[in-house]
Amino acid sequence: MSETKEKILKIKDLDITFKTTAGPVHAIRGVNIDLYKGETVAIVGESGSGKSVTMKAAMGILASNATVDSGSIEFTYTHADGSRETVDILTKDKKWIRKHINGKRIAMVFQDPMTSLDPTMTIGKQIMEGMIWHFKTPKKEAWDKAVELLKEVGISDAEKRMKNYPHQLSGGMRQRVVIAIALACNPDLLICDEPTTALDVTIQAKIIELIKRIQDERGISVIYITHDLGVVAKVADYVNVMYAGKIVEKGTIDEIFYDPRHPYTWGLLSAMPDLNTDDRRLYTIPGSPPNLLHEKTGDAFAPRNRYALEIDDKLEPPMFQVTDTHYAATWLLDERAPKVEMPAELKARIERMKEEAKKNGSEL
């Protein structure tokens, strides 16, 4: 993290609706995200919470039935000569984004490497494609750079591998290739959409360590979209917790994991057993994620919230400030609200986590 923080991405009051045959679906309801150079932001949430849609908007690859009702996505990038430029991606047309942003300045790593690679093209060609298209790199030079990249992402025998097709590689290898493709044009921002969900634990750990290493070496910013809090704990500097198209809690990694304030974050944290959980039952969030087709007044989380107050059904909670960096959208933080503590199981667990952190020599 640099002293003077350069802002890379600023998503402001983003609001997106999808037109479907069943009626409009209000998928994103006022999302704000800031990302600085060299930092990692994680967006956590269940399926359908809108985390992928937000990032697709930033890439300009929203589905055709989506309309952006309001908001702006300001992306700042550095030209080759060092000058900086800020653009609002939402005001640009698809063609411009394709030429100037996609793959060149913002690159994306998708969940399933088998579907994101072209099965009829050698992996060498796929890595070189972006460089040749965006920068008109001579073929020989692109080839050499592709070999370099393969070595960088930890693939042995890089020259030989260049001529392989995706099906000749294992799942973990394929995801490494996808990362190499994403890095080919030296992007300022890397978006990883569930990059390890389709992979085994052992390989997952390797891929995450790889992304982290590359980030440290190149100083790029990374956005992680995931539902796995273990992954978040490993990589993120800042965490945004999304629910039903809204960010319900945001803060630094320590604030979210050691001092969560929103009942939904409590639920998420306690639903995933850590290795020391010996409680007989897991604390669960009752019910299931809401159907955004039927918009309800008040807090969207209220029906599943065992700490819901009367006002939750009438009025949507604003973002309450906890610290300079920590915000949560729950009426529990209002000064008029009754004092509610996080569930005892979670409290004990956080104490354990702190204890363990102390043993590891990084006390809070």
Add this chain to the structure above:
Amino acid sequence: MAVNYNAEPILTVKGLKQYFKVSSTFTVKAVDDVSFDIYPGETYGLVGESGSGKSTIGRSVIRLYDPTAGEIHFNGRDISGKLSKADNQALRTQMQMIFQDPMASLNPRKKVRDILGEGLDIHHLYKTKEERETIIKNILAKVGLAPEHAARYPHQFSGGQRQRVGIARALIMNPKLIIADECISALDVSIQAQVVNLMKDIQEETGLAYLFIAHDLSMVKYISDRIGVLHLGHLLETGTTDEIFANPVHPYTRSLLSAIPEPNPRVEKNRKSMTYDYATSGIDYNVGSYHSMGGQHQVFGTDEEIAKWTSEKF
């Protein structure tokens, strides 16, 4: 729930081999000489990476495959060879399976009532229509669904509810053993916990046993009494959950455990996972024997390997 390890095991698997002949020169040894027991009321977790043979074991045990070699005893019956009609009948009612993807494992053209009732119909487990309806209603209530859900189709449910239907379908036959093959992997985090709690409650109530197959180690640790670690079709290490997690011996187990991401940022940020590569490790899974580490804990390897691993600290 305390499991009585002196009781007769509900399932005994001895030297199970499951080979798939791909061509005349190439045979895949998906499961190679695996032995384990499951006791009544116990949850046995099978873990390993994809391709380690954990799902194949589940499918061989419930006889979706014909085992190449080995013995499987279930509830006092030998179910490894050709099944007699009575054996088949007993196996099909007393052992049930829950699959990974509830959308793919429930017939989209059948109502929940008929999905659940199918087993009852086949085995003639009711006398009147009303009795069938009562059984279905009771089972729905047990898995936390409402009676009116019986008239719905699978697509009208959310993912978590669908998996509850999958569990209800397994439970309706009053099984003694349920094979749960990655049954929570396709669910959202908050829903996973609900389903796991439900499975635990049902076990408490009915005393059935689970063979829990998963790759999410933190969930396996939470639900299982004992664990078996599989790699490339070989059972490398088995023991109670505490024994395995407190004192993993085999390098593969150690690498697996070191890879589990923990939701504790301060610890997680400084941790490096261990690498294990069978090809370069110098370990041969075909030589060696099981060595007891005390209690239920057993590790597979040669004498020298075991001595070396136990001297290294994890």
